[in-house]
Each structure stands twice: as C-alpha cells, then as structure tokens.
Amino acid sequence: MNHLLKPSHCDFFSHLYIEESVKEEALTWKIMQKFSNSKIIFIKHYKDVFNRPNQDFGVQSKSKNLILARREAPFLYEGSYYSDGFEYEHFFYTPSILGCLYDCEYCYLSGMYNSANSVFFVNTGDFFDAVLTYLNKPTLIAISYDTDTLAIESLTSHTKEWIEFAQKHPNLHLEVRTKSANFKSIKNLTCNDNIVLAWTLSPQKIIDLYEHKTPSLEKRLSSIKEAIDAGWRVRVCIDPVIYNEDFNELYPPLIDKLFTTIDAEKLFQLTLGSFRMSSTHLKKIKKLRRSDIAFYPYEVKDNIVSYGKTIEQNILHVMTECATKYIDKERIRTWQLQ
Amino acid sequence: MLYIIVALSAEARGLIDHFKLVRTYTLPYTMFESEQIKLIVTGIGFDNAMMATSALLGHCSPSKTDMLLNLGICAAPKNFEIGEAFLAHKICYKDGFYFPDILFEHSLKESDILSVDEPASEILNLPVDMESYGVYKAASRFFSTHQMLFFKVVSDHFEPERVTKELAIELIFKNLNNLNAVLNSAEYVIKKDPLFTQEEKERINSISNYLTKAQSDAFYDACCYYKLHHKKPLHLSVPEKEKLSKKERSDYLESLIKTLTL
Numbered sequence: 001m002n003h004l005l006k007p008s009h010c011d012f013f014s015h016l017y018i019e020e021s022v023k024e025e026a027l028t029w030k031i032m033q034k035f036s037n038s039k040i041i042f043i044k045h046y047k048d049v050f051n052r053p054n055q056d057f058g059v060q061s062k063s064k065n066l067i068l069a070r071r072e073a074p075f076l077y078e079g080s081y082y083s084d085g086f087e088y089e090h091f092f093y094t095p096s097i098l099g100c101l102y103d104c105e106y107c108y109l110s111g112m113y114n115s116a117n118s119v120f121f122v123n124t125g126d127f128f129d130a131v132l133t134y135l136n137k138p139t140l141i142a143i144s145y146d147t148d149t150l151a152i153e154s155l156t157s158h159t160k161e162w163i164e165f166a167q168k169h170p171n172l173h174l175e176v177r178t179k180s181a182n183f184k185s186i187k188n189l190t191c192n193d194n195i196v197l198a199w200t201l202s203p204q205k206i207i208d209l210y211e212h213k214t215p216s217l218e219k220r221l222s223s224i225k226e227a228i229d230a231g232w233r234v235r236v237c238i239d240p241v242i243y244n245e246d247f248n249e250l251y252p253p254l255i256d257k258l259f260t261t262i263d264a265e266k267l268f269q270l271t272l273g274s275f276r277m278s279s280t281h282l283k284k285i286k287k288l289r290r291s292d293i294a295f296y297p298y299e300v301k302d303n304i305v306s307y308g309k310t311i312e313q314n315i316l317h318v319m320t321e322c323a324t325k326y327i328d329k330e331r332i333r334t335w336q337l338q
Numbered sequence: 339m340l341y342i343i344v345a346l347s348a349e350a351r352g353l354i355d356h357f358k359l360v361r362t363y364t365l366p367y368t369m370f371e372s373e374q375i376k377l378i379v380t381g382i383g384f385d386n387a388m389m390a391t392s393a394l395l396g397h398c399s400p401s402k403t404d405m406l407l408n409l410g411i412c413a414a415p416k417n418f419e420i421g422e423a424f425l426a427h428k429i430c431y432k433d434g435f436y437f438p439d440i441l442f443e444h445s446l447k448e449s450d451i452l453s454v455d456e457p458a459s460e461i462l463n464l465p466v467d468m469e470s471y472g473v474y475k476a477a478s479r480f481f482s483t484h485q486m487l488f489f490k491v492v493s494d495h496f497e498p499e500r501v502t503k504e505l506a507i508e509l510i511f512k513n514l515n516n517l518n519a520v521l522n523s524a525e526y527v528i529k530k531d532p533l534f535t536q537e538e539k540e541r542i543n544s545i546s547n548y549l550t551k552a553q554s555d556a557f558y559d560a561c562c563y564y565k566l567h568h569k570k571p572l573h574l575s576v577p578e579k580e581k582l583s584k585k586e587r588s589d590y591l592e593s594l595i596k597t598l599t600l
Contacts, residue, residue: 056439295559295562297563
C-alpha cells in the first residue's frame with residue numbers, strides 16, 4: 001500500500017454515478033469503458049446524488065464527477081429573460097446535460113445547482129420527440145444552456161446528434177454555445193444555416209482569473225476560425241464582460257484581436273453584454289465560493305444584479321465603437337437592462 | 339478539528355494511543371480528546387450511533403474546515419480480505435441511501451456499505467455494518483458531503499461469532515498508517531485558509547458596530563471584494579467619533595465601499 005501519495009484532488013470523473021435504469025444503455029457502456037478506472041456507483045435517481053443537501057460546489061469543482069441518468073419530462077424549457085431569444089416565437093433550451101466541465105466564477109450554474117457534478121441524460125431520443133411538437137413554426141433551441149456541450153462532446157457525441165437531427169427538420173434552429181476549442185469534434189458534419197455555433201470569448205487575463213479549466217483565447221480563436229472557414233454560421237459572444245479597472249486595456253484589444261484573426265465579413269453576429277445575474281443566484285454564489293465577482297457592489301433592480309446603467313452603457317459604447325471598425329452595427333447584438 | 343465516531347471501545351483503543359487522546363467527561367458518553375481531536379464511543383447500532391453523533395456535534399458546532407471520521411469494523415464478502423480497509427462511498431439502510439463525497443486521491447478500495455440492525459451472519463455481496471447510516475444521518479446536519487469519511491476495516495466474512503475484542507483492536511492498529519494517509523489527503527481537500535486575518539476581522543467588527551445590519555453586510559461584501567480582487571492586507575480606520583448620525587453613517591459607508599471596490 002502506498003502511504004506516500006502526495007495529497008491531491010481526485011481527477012475529473014473519478015466516480016461515475018449511474019442510474020439503474022440506464023446501466024444497460026449503449027452510451028452508458030461506452031462512457032464506462034472510457035473511464036474504466038473510475039469507481040462506479042449505482043443509484044436509483046440522479047437527484048439522489050445531484051440534489052443532495054450540503055454539497056460544496058467549490059470543492060467539487062476541482063474533482064467533478066459524472067452522473068448518467070434518464071430524463072423525464074419536461075424536456076424543454078422556455079428561454080430565460082437573461083439571454084437573447086433572437087426574436088423567435090418558439091425559443092427553448094434543453095436540459096439534456098446539467099452542469100459544466102468548466103468552472104467559471106461568474107456562471108449562474110453555481111448559483112442554480114447544489115452540485116458541481118454533471119448529469120448527462122442518455123435518452124436523447126426523448127428530447128427530440130419533445131421538440132417535434134413545436135416544429136410547425138421556426139423554433140430556436142439552445143442546446144448548451146446548462147452546460148457546454150462541445151466541451152464534453154468526445155464523451156457524449158451530443159452536439160453531433162442534435163446537428164444531425166436538425167438537418168432533417170428545416171424549422172429547427174439550434175444555438176450551440178461554447179467556450180471550448182473543440183470544433184474538430186464536429187468538423188466532418190455538413191454545415192447548416194439553421195445552426196449557429198456561438199463562442200464566448202474573454203480577454204486572456206479574465207480567462208486566467210475566472211474561467212478555470214477553459215481553453216485559452218488563442219485556442220478558442222483558432223477553433224472559431226476553423227468553423228468559419230468550414231462555412232458555419234458563427235456568433236461571437238463577448239458576454240459577460242467582467243468590468244474592472246483594466247476594462248479599457250482588456251476588452252477593446254480583444255475585439256481587435258478577434259478581427260485580426262477572422263474575416264469580419266464572414267462572422268454571422270457579435271453579441272456584447274455586461275455581467276448580470278439574478279440576485280438569488282448571486283447570494284448563493286457568495287456562500288459557495290471566494291470570487292471577487294460575487295462581492296462587487298452591484299446595483300439591484302427587479303431581482304437582477306448588474307453594474308448599473310452608467311457602467312453598462314460605457315461598456316457597450318466602448319465595445320460597440322471598437323467593433324464597428326470591423327463590422328456593421330446590424331450584426332452587433334447587445335443585452336441591456338430594460 | 340477531527341471528530342471521530344466509533345461504536346466500540348475496542349475500535350477506539352488504537353486511536354487513543356496513536357493520537358495521544360485523554361479521557362473527557364463533557365457528555366454522558368465515553369469520550370476522549372486532544373487539542374485537535376474529539377472521539378466518542380457511541381455503542382452498537384443505528385440509534386446509538388445517531389444519538390451520540392448528534393450529541394457530540396450539537397455540543398461542539400463543527401466548522402467548514404472540520405472533518406468527521408466514522409471508523410469501525412464490518413463484515414464483508416470474500417473479495418475483501420480480513421483486515422482490509424476501505425472507504426464507503428454509498429451507505430444503504432432499508433430504503434434509504436447516502437453518498438459521502440470522496441474528492442481526494444487515496445490508495446484504498448472504495449465500496450458501498452449496508453447498515454443493518456443485527457450482526458450479519460447471512461452472506462451478502464457487499465460490506466455490512468450497523469452504524470454508518472446513523473452516523474451519516476446525524477452528521478449530515480453539520481458537515482458537507484466531502485467532510486465525512488467512513489473508514490471501515492473488514493473483520494469477518496459474515497461470521498460475527500469469530501469477532502473478538504482483541505481482533506478488533508489488532509485490525510484497527512494494523513490500519514493506522516492507512517488511516518493517517520487518508521486523513522492527510524482529506525485534510526488537503528477540506529482545508530481552507532481564512533480570508534481575513536484576526537486583526538482584519540476585529541477591525542471589520544469594530545466598523546460594523548457603527549452600521550446597521552444591512553449596511554454592515556454591504557461593508558463586509560466590499561471587504562471580501564477588496565481582499566479577493568487586490569489580494570492585499572486590508573487597512574481600515576475606525577471613525578474617531580463614538581456614534582454617527584444616520585447621514586454620517588450613510589456617507590461613511592459610501593466612502594468605505596468606494597475605497598474598497600475602486
């Protein structure tokens with residue numbers, strides 16, 4: 001027995017929690033094989049693990065585990081007020097994966113869930129069936145709301161399945177939002193104008209400070225370039241902007257860097273928005289983790305915390321001015337407190 | 339602080355010597371302690387384990403950086419050797435189950451464990467004890483899921499009549515190195531340095547005395563922001579006046595927040 005192990009956190013997915021109901025599923029087997037050294041723990045229902053009281057999100061973030069489960073209805077939720085619905089009458093998000101591999105200090109997920117672990121629902125077909133009922137009209141589904149699907153793609157092939165499903169249904173529009181550098185995992189799929197690949201970008205300093213375990217800016221940019229060159233519609237989201245004393249030194253140069261890397265003409269859209277969150281989630285995050293983002297003296301209006309009108313307008317003004325050097329205003333979308 | 343919960347005096351014996359614990363009479367249980375450790379002997383079974391754990395933790399109010407260790411012998415199937423130690427990651431009892439988080443690397447086996455009401459003589463396919471579930475049930479009111487450790491040592495293959503006091507002492511004694519390694523690793527994951535120094539805490543408290551509850555919450559948040567953002571010591575001066583008017587209080591708070599969050 002080795003007593004001299006240097007103390008350390010467990011690796012990601014050192015423990016796989018598997019619902020009894022999915023233990024025979026092919027996808028479950030595939031994932032179990034991939035993590036053959038992980039400890040397997042069978043459970044009755046994912047909520048028995050994911051919703052346990054008294055979990056420590058901060059500590060779990062360093063050793064995230066995976067729960068494989070079967071989702072029961074609802075399979076779709078209406079899009080949130082905090083995000084852009086792009087004027088679609090039908091705008092939903094799908095909770096097919098809960099929790100994210102990345103650990104961003106400003107993410108609402110840590111205020112929303114008790115656990116930093118991820119739940120992957122292996123019954124993807126049930127989600128597709130639920131979507132079918134809405135496809136009499138153009139319908140936008142955000143498939144990476146409660147997660148970053150591309151970050152976990154090598155394990156789940158989830159994005160690929162959704163994209164292939166969308167190829168068969170012209171009224172289905174998808175937004176795949178990511179911070180990953182993993183375009184390669186879907187690069188062999190046929191482009192589809194109904195699908196937008198949306199990358200969130202931040203200056204490298206903000207990535208280093210707050211976006212733990214995410215790929216570097218350089219890697220994200222090169223993934224974006226690859227996607228654009230392959231003909232995909234790409235939206236770049238510089239959202240949320242994290243405001244601090246270095247804002248002017250960090251964010252306008254980020255826009256310059258973006259447009260020196262990619263061809264501005266080929267970018268589908270640019271989204272700009274400053275940090276905002278429900279005050280309930282922020283309160284929870286304050287208890288969960290030590291992050292200066294959580295303790296900034298925000299303005300609170302209608303249960304939303306934000307930097308307040310003056311700072312928010314300044315952020316959008318500076319960034320829009322910089323971005324319009326490269327692209328027309330019509331392709332810039334902004335999120336502002338109403 | 340490390341809180342150790344054992345069912346039997348024999349299970350405590352090796353720990354008392356190893357950690358140099360001394361007898362204490364704070365609660366109506368057999369208890370031992372040192373500066374960093376409190377050990378309680380609960381007696382056998384679910385009810386005893388739950389009651390003694392509640393009594394100890396209710397009395398001591400553990401903090402976010404404390405740890406709970408439930409150590410004990412158990413029966414197990416033959417794929418476990420006699421004397422083998424393992425950590426429980428799922429604790430079952432009747433229709434219920436708990437899942438302690440094991441978030442640190444270690445070299446032991448992990449397993450489910452079933453808590454039962456009577457010593458197990460029927461062969462089962464997983465380890466069996468009589469206390470884990472009761473300990474978890476009580477301790478989970480006080481600890482996060484990763485602060486509780488269930489360290490079990492296999493004493494028999496469902497032959498409870500073979501388990502003697504001497505055997506229990508010996509098996510625990512032989513696993514003290516494993517226990518030390520597990521405790522070190524767990525501590526590494528649980529430990530958190532305080533955000534504020536003692537001096538800073540005192541200063542924050544003195545200033546908060548001038549403010550209303552809501553104002554002192556806002557002030558505390560601003561102090562956290564300063565420490566986390568600037569990673570520098572906090573220098574704050576307390577007002578010279580003994581009391582501030584409502585207006586002075588508001589102005590004072592505004593200037594504090596401005597200074598701390600600029």
